Amino acid sequence: MLSNDLMKKIRHIEIRTKRLVTDSFAGEYHSIFKGRGMEFEEVRPYQPGDEVRTIDWNVTARTGEVYVKRYVEERELTVMLVVDASASENFGSVQQFKRELAAELTAVLSFAATTNNDRVGLLIFTDQVELFIPPRKGRKHVLRLVRELLAFEPQSKGTDIRMALEKVNHILKRRSIIFLVSDFIADPESYRVALATTNRRHDLIAVDLHDPMESEIGNVGLLAIEDPETGEIHWVDTGSKAWRAAFRQRVEGARAGKVRAFRQAAVDHIDIGTEQDYVAPLAAFFQERYKRLRH
Structure with a gap:
């Protein structure tokens, strides 16, 4: 409930x-x-004005009469x-x-x-x-x-x-x-x-x-960071300029890797x-x- x-x-x-x-x-x-384009709907007898390319040659040969394939636009996705x-x-x-x-x-x-x-x-x-x-x-x-x-x-x-x-x-x-x-x-x-x-x-x-804290962490002293998918906890000193710079670099590298993967796949x-x-x-x-x- x-x-x-x-x-x-x-x-x-x-x-x-x-x-x-x-x-x-x-x-x-x-x-x-x-939509998916033109979808086959039925075979029907030839009528004046029908295009030759729509003729169903298999049915025509089997029946002795000219038949054409009819298509309709399929919108449903x-x-x-x-x-x-x-x-x-x-x-x-x-x-x-x-x-x-x-x-x-x-x-x-x-x-x-x-x-x-x-x-x-x-x-x-x-x-x-x-x-x-x-x-x-x-x-x-x-x-x-x-x-x-x-x-x-x-x-x-x-x-x-x-x-x-x-x-x-x-x-x-x-x-x-x-x-x-x-x-x-x-x-x-x-x-x-x-x-x-x-x-x-x-x-x-x-x-x-994405969440902003995943890409930018300010100086808040010692901070316990837990990997949500593995459960591992790491203590870091956010007061360290070197650590914050390295963190930003890792984030930017990961971001660039994602975008590159999307671009290479034309997604x-x-x-x-x-x-x-x-x-x-x-x-x-x-x-x-x-x-x-x-x-």
Whole structure:
């Protein structure tokens, strides 16, 4: 049974995100994510004006009469939300945890999809697949996805992006839109090839969540830092300028590695911090992609 706090949080997310979708994102979503193209519907007798290239020669030879293949535009898409639930996603130092941010982003993208009559599914992963919900349509289904993201307790703390993408590629037989939501703290080399492989088969967008304290630590004296995925605790002297400089250098190197992996795989990515309103970076992504499609 859901707690009152969780129900209130889900309701708040629904109200906020549905308004955003109605006011801002539904039309842009429709413009930048196209359907699968032309889908075969039926074979019918030839009519004057039909193009020769549409003739079904096998049926024509079998029946002795000319038949053509009829195609219709297929608009319906499948959107798969692949969300990292490893322990580092439960970190947040300013306004919200990355996990809460992921839930709200999931709601926005899901409501945008359902507004366009698309199906939405969810795969939650750590270093294993924790939960898979097949793609479906409708408001109730979207609210279930949000509820699972907020309430779900993963069995593991680690993260394995490559494994998650391989699983999605096995599940999805037709080209789909995949939003990969993670903080991407793993070594980029461990998932770079999987990004490229998935992006060739589907339309993959990486949503990179981060917290400001992960990139900047001030002089607060001795500080115990725990790795959320391994549980290891390290004491550091934040008063040391040399340590703070080395820390910034490591963070910048890790950031550059992620961006390089996205670029090499030709994967679009959206950068969102827990301290900011996600509307601006999400809107910028939609607008930038729309401009590219027009040129």
